[in-house]
Amino acid sequence: MTFRRTPIPVVPSSSTEYLLISRTGTMFYTLPPRLTIRCPLPKRTLPLSIRSVDLQQTSLPRWSLLAKLLFISLCFGISLAVNAWVFYRIGGGLLNPAVTLAMVIVGAVSVLRGILVIISQILGAMVAAAVVEGLTPGRLNVGTGLGGVTTTSQGLFIEMFLTAQLVFTILMLGRALLAAGFYLFVKALQYETVNPGQDDAGDAPVHEHGARDIEAWYGTISRCYSSNG
Template sequence: MNINQLRAGRGLALPFTKAARSNGDLESGGQRLPTIRGVPDGLRNHFIAMCGEFVGTVLFLYFALSGCQVANSIPSSAGLTVAQTGSNPQQLQYIALCFGFSLAVNAWVFFRISGGLFNPAVTIGMCLIGALPWVRGVLLFFTQLLGGIAAAALVSCMFPGPLNVQTKLGGGTTRVQGLFIEMILTAQLVFTIFMLAAEKHKGTFMAPVGIGLSLFMAELTGIYFTGGSLNPARSFGPAVVNHTFFSYHWIYWIGPILGSIVAAGFYKFIKMLEYETANPDQDTDHAERVEERKGPLMDAGMNEADAHPVAAQLADRDTGAGGDGHDSDGRAMAKGKGRESREMDGLGMNGGRFR
C-alpha cells in the first residue's frame, strides 16, 4: 500500500485544504494549504526543516532526559537515593542506552525532513564541511536550543520531584579535563555522522544505528566525569528550566564546538587525500549492485569474466549520477579512470552543495 496515494472516502481531510472540498481531487497536492503555493520554496523548506528539527530535538531529548531522570531519581533496593549511594555502572549504562537508542530512532525518523541533527555542535560541523548552508545552519542552531528547553520543561512537568538531569562535573574532574573530554567525545560523534550520514550509508538504516552506537559509546565514557553532554542544547535546556547555571557551564558549549571543528578538519583532510581510493569496493551495497547488473549481462550471452567489469562500471555510473547518493569517484580512480573535482548541479544534503 502506498500511503501517498489517497483513496476516495477514506482518511480525514484537513480543513481549508483542497481535499476538504466535496468536489476536490485527492492528489497529494490536495493536502496543501492554498496559501502555501505563494511561499518561495527556499523559505518554505527552511520552515519545514525548522519544524522537523524542533520536534525531533524535543523527542530525542525527552526520551533521553526522562531516562536520565529515572536513573538519577529511583531509589535503590535498600531505599537509598543515587545521591546517597553514588553512581554505579548499571545506572550509567542505563543512561547511555537511553541517549543512544533515542538518537538512533529519531535520527532515522527525521533524517528526510531536517537531517536529524538535534545538536548545535553537529550543525556547525555540517556547515563547516559544506553539507549544510549557513543560513539553514543558523536557523537550526536556535531551533535545537528551543527544542532542548522544551524537552527539559516537559520532563520537569511530567515526572515527580525536581529535574535531576543537569550536566555537571563529577569524579574530581577539573574544568580543563571536562573541556577536553567533551571535545574528544563530540569529535568522535560528529566524525561518525560525517562518515555515515553524509557519505556511504546516507539514508540507509546503517547511518542512524551507527550514530546511535557512537553516542552510546561516548556516553559510557563521559557521563560520570562531565555528564556526557556532547550537545549544547542538552545542557542548556535543563539549566534554563532549573534556573541554575554552573560557573563552568561554558565547557558544554566550547567543548562540543571545538570537537566539531576538529572532526570537520580531519574530514576535510582525508577528503583532500581522496581517501576513497585507499580501499575501493569496500561497501557490500556496491557489490550487490554489481551482482544485480551482472545477471542481465550474463543472460544476454556474456561470460562472467567479461560481465563483471562491465557490471562494475555500470554500478559506478549509477552511483556517480546520483542513483543512490553514493560517491563513486574513489572506485573510478582505483580503476584508472581519474578523478575530477566538481560541484553538484543541484542542492545536496539538507540544501548544501555537498560532494
C-alpha cells in the same frame, strides 16, 4: 511460584533522604517496572516497607550502579538513533548544534538554515525540559557535571575530543545513523555532554548555569573545526 519483596532505593531531588519502595517479583519476571517517587520524608519508620534512610548511612552496591549506567546508555543511544532516522527526511536528522555547525562548515547546510536549525534545537530542548518539569512531581535532579577529581581543563579537552569523534563519525558514515547511536551509547558510559543543546539548553528551565556550560559549549563547538580540518 514464589513471591519476594526487594527494596529499591530512589533518590529524591534536593533531599538527604532515600525512599525505599517495595517491588514484587516472580521466578518468571525478575525485572518488573519501577515506580519512582521523589519527595522528602519525615525521619520516622513508615508502615509496609516504605521508610526514610539517611543518605550518609546508605550505600548502593557497585553492580547496581553499573546496571543503571548501562541502562541509561542503551536508552540514550537507541532512542537518539531512532529519532535521527525518523526525522532524517524532514531535517536531515540534525539534533545537535555541534553537528549542525560542522555541516555548515563543510557546506552540507547553508548558513541561514544552520542558524535557524541551531535556534530550533536550543528552543526545542528548553521546551521539552519545561514540559517534563511540569509533568513530573517534585524538582528534577538532572544535569551533567564534572567528577570530584576532574578539573575544568580536563573536562574541556574531554568534551573536545569526544565531540570531534562524534562529528567525524557522522561526516564519514553519512546516512548510517545507527553508527551515531552506537557511538552515543559508548559516550553515555563516560557521560559527557557532546550535545550542548540537549544537556545545557535543556537544563535551563531546571538548573542555574555557570562555568560548566561555558566549558561544554566551548569544548563541543570548538572541536567541530578540527574534525572538519
